[in-house]
Amino acid sequence: MIKVAKFGGSSVADAAQFKKVRSIVKADPDRRFVVVSASGKRFSGDNKITDLLLLVNAHIQYHVDCSSLLESIEQRYVQIAQELGLKYPIAEKFEEFSSVIQSLSPEYIVSRGEWFTGQLMAEYLGLPFLDAADAIVFHHDGTVDMERTQTRVRDAVARLGSFVLPGFYGATVDGTIKLFQRGGGDITGAILARCIDAGVYENWTDVSGFLAADPRVVKNPRSIHRITFDEMRELSYMGASVLQEEAIFPVREANIPIQIKNTNDPDAKGTIIRETAEEHEQEHLITGIAGKRDFMAVHVQKAHMSNQVGFLRRALSVFERYGVSIEHIPTGVDSFGVVVNGSDVKDSIYSIVNDLQQELKPDSINVIDSLALISVVGRNMSRRAGTSGRIFGCLGEAGINIRMITQSSQEISIIVGVNNADFDRAINVIYDNFVAGEMVQIPTKALA
Numbered sequence: 159m160i161k162v163a164k165f166g167g168s169s170v171a172d173a174a175q176f177k178k179v180r181s182i183v184k185a186d187p188d189r190r191f192v193v194v195s196a197s198g199k200r201f202s203g204d205n206k207i208t209d210l211l212l213l214v215n216a217h218i219q220y221h222v223d224c225s226s227l228l229e230s231i232e233q234r235y236v237q238i239a240q241e242l243g244l245k246y247p248i249a250e251k252f253e254e255f256s257s258v259i260q261s262l263s264p265e266y267i268v269s270r271g272e273w274f275t276g277q278l279m280a281e282y283l284g285l286p287f288l289d290a291a292d293a294i295v296f297h298h299d300g301t302v303d304m305e306r307t308q309t310r311v312r313d314a315v316a317r318l319g320s321f322v323l324p325g326f327y328g329a330t331v332d333g334t335i336k337l338f339q340r341g342g343g344d345i346t347g348a349i350l351a352r353c354i355d356a357g358v359y360e361n362w363t364d365v366s367g368f369l370a371a372d373p374r375v376v377k378n379p380r381s382i383h384r385i386t387f388d389e390m391r392e393l394s395y396m397g398a399s400v401l402q403e404e405a406i407f408p409v410r411e412a413n414i415p416i417q418i419k420n421t422n423d424p425d426a427k428g429t430i431i432r433e434t435a436e437e438h439e440q441e442h443l444i445t446g447i448a449g450k451r452d453f454m455a456v457h458v459q460k461a462h463m464s465n466q467v468g469f470l471r472r473a474l475s476v477f478e479r480y481g482v483s484i485e486h487i488p489t490g491v492d493s494f495g496v497v498v499n500g501s502d503v504k505d506s507i508y509s510i511v512n513d514l515q516q517e518l519k520p521d522s523i524n525v526i527d528s529l530a531l532i533s534v535v536g537r538n539m540s541r542r543a544g545t546s547g548r549i550f551g552c553l554g555e556a557g558i559n560i561r562m563i564t565q566s567s568q569e570i571s572i573i574v575g576v577n578n579a580d581f582d583r584a585i586n587v588i589y590d591n592f593v594a595g596e597m598v599q600i601p602t603k604a605l606a
């Protein structure tokens with residue numbers, strides 16, 4: 159079976175992490191294709207190389223000297239190379255890069271994080287280096303040209319047999335470097351797995367798989383051993399940053415499972431993500447909880463609204479005009495809400511409200527800001543009536559005010575909106591009441 163192994167920034171943060179990567183790769187001859195991110199944080203409070211390179215861009219943009227910043231990045235790489243005894247002339251290559259930095263595009267500059275990490279890892283593993291600019295092909299609109307990418311990747315496999323591929327970037331056919339969104343090394347790994355028909359896409363990080371809640375919010379959350387692509391998408395979209403939310407698409411279409419594993423504890427079971435989770439007699443009611451802060455909700459109320467054809471469409475077209483994408487639309491008979499990312503409307507909210515007034519002549523419009531959304535996700539929730547009522551009950555008992563609620567149409571998630579200030583407490587209350595222990599009985603028919 160071919161395995162693609164993607165190692166995130168935390169797994170390649172320093173020489174000690176490189177050593178762990180090598181022993182993981184060498185332990186299994188199926189791990190012939192390795193994707194790496196730029197070196198990440200070595201300890202809490204440290205900087206990711208990608209963040210430092212973004213800072214370099216900001217310095218250049220404002221004509222501020224960035225030489226000491228570049229030196230500190232170079233030092234990180236030099237230290238790794240020295241500690242591992244690598245021959246790659248990292249200092250020379252980095253200085254070449256620094257000397258022409260003013261002439262380089264911002265995306266090119268940021269992509270060098272994975273490029274240098276990839277060069278060092280390739281030598282350390284004794285594998286060829288495949289530049290992502292020669293493998294991952296972008297259309298000019300920023301989407302991936304899967305056909306060309308597949309051809310290039312398959313050619314590289316035939317030519318090189320195995321390789322190290324830096325994540326997070328690629329290039330258009332004319333060679334212009336393009337980046338994925340933040341965390342996009344996960345997408346590179348998924349695309350590679352898809353192009354070579356891998357048996358599994360391994361995603362190595364610093365936690366033992368997907369956890370039922372963000373470990374920075376809930377103390378010692380339990381690990382999720384099996385999760386479906388749909389559940390995973392809901393959780394990662396809502397902030398479970400262990401896997402970039404777009405990363406499931408390339409592998410899902412080809413039915414390739416994703417396995418999340420811990421570089422610091424390779425024997426831990428981790429999480430397997432598939433189309434359907436194999437069912438056991440007893441399963442947790444709720445698979446996981448994730449959430450994000452800083453949303454805004456615009457509530458519109460108008461009597462007899464539901465009898466007016468096109469009312470909602472006219473409202474949504476206002477948001478479209480301002481280029482704002484919509485997260486949720488909770489609706490009632492005579493009212494609806496439009497939930498958007500606070501940062502997307504920070505400059506346009508007054509104009510949007512004004513346009514809504516003009517076009518809809520509503521009875522009232524209310525804007526709620528500092529809204530946090532919490533998504534409670536579980537494939538088994540549809541088997542148990544009344545879950546949402548119980549979620550409100552436990553939040554109410556804890557004195558947490560619920561600002562909105564919405565449920566996904568496949569009944570795999572319930573989303574509650576609370577004030578930003580209540581975010582951590584609300585997640586902990588839901589976790590303690592539901593995730594920590596509660597199981598549901600799976601009907602025998604479902605197991606057959």
Ligand SMILES: Nc1ncnc2c1ncn2[C@@H]1O[C@H](COP(=O)(O)OP(=O)(O)O)[C@@H](O)[C@H]1O
Pocket residue numbers: 165166167168169195198341362363364365367368369370371372373374397398399400401446448
């Ligand atoms: N539900 C969750 N399960 C596991 N980790 C989570 C979850 N939500 C947030 N995280 C955070 O995601 C981190 C791993 O993602 P990331 O920092 O992108 O790793 P990497 O550098 O390996 O790509 C974990 O250290 C953890 O703090």
Ligand SMILES: N[C@@H](CC(=O)OP(=O)(O)O)C(=O)O
Pocket residue numbers: 165166167168195196198206208209271325326339340341342343344
């Ligand atoms: N280095 C990029 C891409 C990436 O995937 O990183 P990580 O694997 O550390 O999340 C970023 O920080 O966004």
